[in-house]
Amino acid sequence: MQTVKSASELGALHTRLNAARDPKRPLVTVCGGTGCQASGCMKVAEAVRDTLGGDPKLAGKIDFRVTGCHGFCERGPLVVVHPQGIFYQQVRPEDVDEIVRLSVVQGKPVERLLYRDEVSGKTFTRENEVPFYKNQQRLIFGMNGQIDPRSIDDYIAIGGYQALAKVLTQMKPEQVIDQIKKSGLRGRGGGGFPTGIKWETCRRAEGIRKFVICNADEGDPGAFMDRSLIEGNPHSVLEGMIIGAFAIGAREGWVYIRKEYPLACDVLRNAMAQAREYGFLGKGILGTAFDFDVRIRRGAGAFVCGESTALMASLEGRVGEPRAKYVHTVEKGLWNFPSNLNNVETWANVPLIINKGVEWYARIGTGDVTGDAWGGSKGTKIFSLVGKIRNTGLVEVPMGISLRQIIYDIGGGVPDGKRFKAVQTGGAVGGLHT
Ligand SMILES: Cc1cc2nc3c(=O)[nH]c(=O)nc-3n(C[C@H](O)[C@H](O)[C@H](O)COP(=O)(O)O)c2cc1C
Numbered sequence: 259m260q261t262v263k264s265a266s267e268l269g270a271l272h273t274r275l276n277a278a279r280d281p282k283r284p285l286v287t288v289c290g291g292t293g294c295q296a297s298g299c300m301k302v303a304e305a306v307r308d309t310l311g312g313d314p315k316l317a318g319k320i321d322f323r324v325t326g327c328h329g330f331c332e333r334g335p336l337v338v339v340h341p342q343g344i345f346y347q348q349v350r351p352e353d354v355d356e357i358v359r360l361s362v363v364q365g366k367p368v369e370r371l372l373y374r375d376e377v378s379g380k381t382f383t384r385e386n387e388v389p390f391y392k393n394q395q396r397l398i399f400g401m402n403g404q405i406d407p408r409s410i411d412d413y414i415a416i417g418g419y420q421a422l423a424k425v426l427t428q429m430k431p432e433q434v435i436d437q438i439k440k441s442g443l444r445g446r447g448g449g450g451f452p453t454g455i456k457w458e459t460c461r462r463a464e465g466i467r468k469f470v471i472c473n474a475d476e477g478d479p480g481a482f483m484d485r486s487l488i489e490g491n492p493h494s495v496l497e498g499m500i501i502g503a504f505a506i507g508a509r510e511g512w513v514y515i516r517k518e519y520p521l522a523c524d525v526l527r528n529a530m531a532q533a534r535e536y537g538f539l540g541k542g543i544l545g546t547a548f549d550f551d552v553r554i555r556r557g558a559g560a561f562v563c564g565e566s567t568a569l570m571a572s573l574e575g576r577v578g579e580p581r582a583k584y585v586h587t588v589e590k591g592l593w594n595f596p597s598n599l600n601n602v603e604t605w606a607n608v609p610l611i612i613n614k615g616v617e618w619y620a621r622i623g624t625g626d627v628t629g630d631a632w633g634g635s636k637g638t639k640i641f642s643l644v645g646k647i648r649n650t651g652l653v654e655v656p657m658g659i660s661l662r663q664i665i666y667d668i669g670g671g672v673p674d675g676k677r678f679k680a681v682q683t684g685g686a687v688g689g690l691h692t
Pocket residue numbers: 444445446447448449450451473474475476477478561562563564565566567599600601602604605
């Protein structure tokens with residue numbers, strides 16, 4: 259890997275990578291997220307690799323990729339055959355031969371492995387036709403099923419690190435903060451605080467060192483969206499953090515991630531090493547004077563350590579206890595230096611906003627398109643939809659969607675003809691709605 263020394267070198271690399279990739283070339287993807295691993299996807303992946311490699315007519319002609327979580331973990335292991343996009347669920351290693359023979363070679367679906375909707379009785383061939391996916395807006399999570407999370411080239415090929423290049427070469431830190439304020443992005447960690455305002459306060463705070471921190475503690479029972487985002491698209495989180503660090507004036511970053519997330523830790527570590535090799539982390543990023551690097555601290559899984567001040571205490575090696583809030587962490591945070599902490603998903607929204615523009619982003623969600631950091635709540639949110647519901651998994655929907663749409667249109671409603679009684683939102687400290 260050669261260091262990318264400028265925005266134009268990144269542009270050239272993006273073009274080169276795409277020129278070498280034929281979108282019509284057959285590709286088999288197997289979901290390798292933690293959920294699918296629990297249902298045996300690595301044996302399926304092995305069977306695909308062996309079947310493709312063992313056939314002289316196919317060897318070297320079919321691409322194969324292990325991706326991150328698609329969100330429909332309950333139906334795993336998931337396999338998708340491209341370019342047709344044939345979507346298979348609950349695949350076992352013994353199904354692979356038939357998938358290769360029929361779908362890869364002849365482009366035909368294996369009917370018995372397609373998703374059948376219990377409500378309508380209909381069978382669907384493509385992922386985006388399945389009601390669980392059709393009613394979502396997968397802006398942040400959608401790339402999870404497409405790219406190999408261990409390949410930085412896959413991320414660059416889909417436009418990765420272009421937002422960083424734009425920010426470093428065309429924008430001043432204050433302009434970046436202004437864009438994030440105008441986008442209406444609010445923190446995804448629960449409090450919903452406007453991200454741009456937090457960044458601005460941290461930028462204005464005085465300190466010889468400043469930190470940006472990614473909160474990947476994810477202690478809420480049943481929640482796994484942050485884990486899946488890091489497992490499936492780690493560079494989107496890193497890119498957001500690097501942009502945030504530039505805007506705030508931080509040179510050091512931390513990801514605080516729970517130790518029970520071994521796959522996410524491993525994928526993230528690999529992504530950081532690759533980003534360093536390309537020069538997106540380290541000294542003189544993209545040939546500019548901006549230096550920034552990130553380290554990982556693994557938390558021991560205490561729920562309270564997801565709270566920002568407890569997290570910082572734990573990160574410093576002290577007991578993870580929250581402190582009084584009248585001293586703000588953006589002014590006195592980690593080791594008493596100004597520290598900007600955001601949730602995993604919040605960071606992952608940043609490249610999207612810079613790439614697509616605030617006008618586009620602010621049209622998604624609630625409130626007027628006013629460019630006001632406090633007005634409404636913009637963008638999408640990934641929810642973990644679990645419990646007594648037909649379709650469980652991770653769903654990404656626009657802010658402001660009704661619970662009815664999530665539970666019935668995406669979740670397929672309550673199974674076995676039972677009556678809907680209540681839904682709990684927001685994890686352990688959330689509310690109960692009847
Ligand atoms: C007890 C408690 C646990 C929390 N756990 C988490 C968590 O696991 N992940 C998270 O992002 N935020 C968690 N938060 C919220 C954080 O304190 C903080 O507000 C948030 O991470 C800020 O990032 P954001 O502005 O991007 O949302 C928790 C808060 C409390 C009070």
